[in-house]
Amino acid sequence: MTEIDTQETGNRFDEAFERIKKSTGMRTQVEIAKLLDIRQSSISDAKRRQSIPDSWLIKLYQIYNLNPNWIIDGESPQFLGEQRGGALSVRDAGDVYGRKPKHYQAPVCAMSLSPQSQGGWTETPVETVTVPEQFHRPSLLVVRMDESDMEPLIGRGALVGIDKERKTIRSGGLYALDMPVEGLVIKRLLHDAENGRFLLRSDNPAFMDQTIAADAVVERVIGRVAWVFQEI
The missing domain is CATH 2.10.109.10 (Umud Fragment, subunit A)
Structure with missing residues (x-):
């Protein structure tokens, strides 16, 4: 699996990172780094490459059910639910905002x-x-x-x-x-x-x-x- 390149459609790293912050309730790079269990310098490296690592997307999906496509492109839906009966259900945003994961x-x-x-x-x-x-x-x-x-x-x-x-x-x-x-x-x-x-x-x-x-x-x-x- 390779990193998703955002350079093809322009510089959107900042927009994607803002979506990550807003959806997780985190405000700073330090908080995001702790959440993702990475060094803060890894965020600077990703910004320099204009690329969101797959490992971030996987962890954000596992914790918050965040849709990787929404993080990268703002493409709806924002949340993805668990797969049941062969169909992927959309998770209600209120499930996340009503009860922030501990x-x-x-x-x-x-x-x-x-x-x-x-x-x-x-x-x-x-x-x-x-x-x-x-x-x-x-x-x-x-x-x-x-x-x-x-x-x-x-x-x-x-x-x-x-x-x-x-x-x-x-x-x-x-x-x-x-x-x-x-x-x-x-x-x-x-x-x-x-x-x-x-x-x-x-x-x-x-x-x-x-x-x-x-x-x-x-x-x-x-x-x-x-x-x-x-x-x-």
């Missing part, structure tokens, strides 16, 4: 072991991120991926949301585990019943499988991966 500030923890760690990995916040209501939950843990072992599914630098209440292991699922020396790792757990163990598999074939005894894996599991935020 956002939560969540700490982002490092995956590496803290120098003060005595008995394993501990939650050590290093930054914060704005999380839309539908992705937030009381049991949420957010980390920033610091390795490339789960690429291409989860790239280095991606934000990963982990549900700490979901510890029931399903073979093939993605889980965060507290591993000695390594700290927190994210792996695909595969049950090897014949040998009484679990395989810790990376999606990146350059990394070899690890193993852990079946009776020891439960105490290592922090939670199951619920979502991933990253550039595409």
